[in-house]
Amino acid sequence: AQSVAQPEDQVNVAEGNPLTVKCTYSVSGNPYLFWYVQYPNRGLQFLLKYITGDNLVKGSYGFEAEFNKSQTSFHLKKPSALVSDSALYFCAVSAIQGGKLIFGQGTELSVKP
C-alpha cells in the first residue's frame, strides 16, 4: 500500500530565509510524486511533480523538490521565503501513472516578516 508522511505539522520561517517542507513516501515500484499548496477555503494548486528523469524538479513560484530514491524522500524547498508563501502544503504519491493520489497530512507553512 502506498503512503506519505509529512513529519512536521507546522514550519515557521522568516521572510527571505530558505524553507524546506519534508515528505517521505512508501510505494511499491516507481513513485509518481507531487506537491500542492492550499490557501484557506480554496482548492489545491499544483506546484510541481516528479514522474521520471532529473531528480531535481523545478516548479511554480520558485519552488523546487529533490527526489531521493534511497531515502524515499521528496522534500520541497525554496531559496528565499515570502510572506505570501504562507499556506498549507501537501505532498502526494501515486503508485501508477494516472492512478489515485495518496496525500500526506499536510504541513502548515508560516512565513513571518
Next chain:
Amino acid sequence: EAGVTQSPTHLIKTRGQQATLRCSPISGHTSVYWYQQALGLGLQFLLWYDEGEERNRGNFPPRFSGRQFPNYSSELNVNALELEDSALYLCASLGEDYGYTFGSGTRLTVV
C-alpha cells in the same frame, strides 16, 4: 483553457438527506477523481472514474457513489447524510502530462 469546475460551491443539507455534487473536468481530460477533505482527517481518496467506468474506490461506505457521463463530467452522490460527512469535496482531472488539476471544491455542511 477553463479549469476544473465544481458546483455548487456551498451546499447545506439536513442529516438523512441526499447530496449531489458535480464536476466538469478540463476539456479533453477523461479521468476524474474525487477526494474528501474533512477537518482533522486530511485529504482522503473517494472515487476514480475514467472513460465512464469506476476504476478505484477509497475506503468509504456504499452510500458514497458516483458516475461519469459521456462528456466526462462527473457526479458524486452521498445518500443518508451524516454529520461527519461535512467536508470540502474536491474533484481533479488528469492531463496528458500526468498532472492532476483540482477544482475549488464544494463545501458540504450537514446539519
